[in-house]
Amino acid sequence: MSAATHRNFIVGLTGGIGSGKSTVAQGFAAHGVCVVDADEIAHQLTAPGGAAMPAITAEFGQTMQQADGAMDRAAMRQLVFTDSSARSRLEAILHPMIRTECATQLARASSPYALLMVPLLIESAAYRARCDRILVVDCPPEIQLQRLMARSALSEAEARRIMAAQTSREARLAAATEVIDNSGEHAALQARIDALHQHYLLESAKPFVKS
Structure with missing residues (x-):
């Protein structure tokens, strides 16, 4: 019914x-x-102290981290456009975190x-x-x-x-x-x-x- x-x-x-x-x-x-922005969430995850940074540096090395602790976006962009496996590895780290945070924010929407x-x-x-x-x-x-x-x-x-x-x-x-x-x-x-x-x-x- x-x-x-x-x-x-x-x-x-x-x-x-x-x-x-x-x-x-x-x-x-x-x-x-209420606007839930997946790109903004990704930026937060890869900002200084972002929750994704430990996994990113473990996977790609310290060269992908700037002095302030944020992901080096220019270096990562260059890497993923020349190495398809790098894109997949980065997405495997970020996408589950982004989906979880999107779901959390949507659940709070009033x-x-x-x-x-x-x-x-x-x-x-x-x-x-x-x-x-x-x-x-x-x-x-x-x-x-x-x-x-x-x-x-x-x-x-x-x-x-x-x-x-x-x-x-x-x-x-x-x-x-x-x-x-x-x-x-x-x-x-x-x-x-x-x-x-x-x-x-x-x-x-x-x-x-x-x-």
Whole structure:
């Protein structure tokens, strides 16, 4: 017999690097929505004194640790792009910790729905399974490239390499339940955020029926 119950309603937020996920997340946060940011959690885990640093230095050596105790991101980025096994070893350390902290923060969320921001959401069946909706932030690759180069002071070749390592734009759009275009004016972006916020409030208010 089915019964209505209450649970956290989760909107997964993703998009290609440089698409503007953080800007969109800030727009929802301004409405009082709890935002759980997997990237921010990863930064905390690899900051000075971060919980992942002992395992990272044990696996990769002290050369991957800066003088202040944080992970040397530039050195690690170079390593994982030239050594696929290094990427897998780093993910084996970080991903379980990130998932655990995401779950903890989502469980504490008090807003009608929560936003789970994960760059690799489409690639992860575990994250997708947690989400009631998938919101993809989209913009043309040329704009992505310009933003990434400007933000991270990367060469065009480096930026293109990072973009190519992610899932395709087509795959992200195919997985989306909603899409938000971040290639135009901020006013248009904010209007779309406002409309989606109202939509998600309505969706989250519906009773969840468990078989």
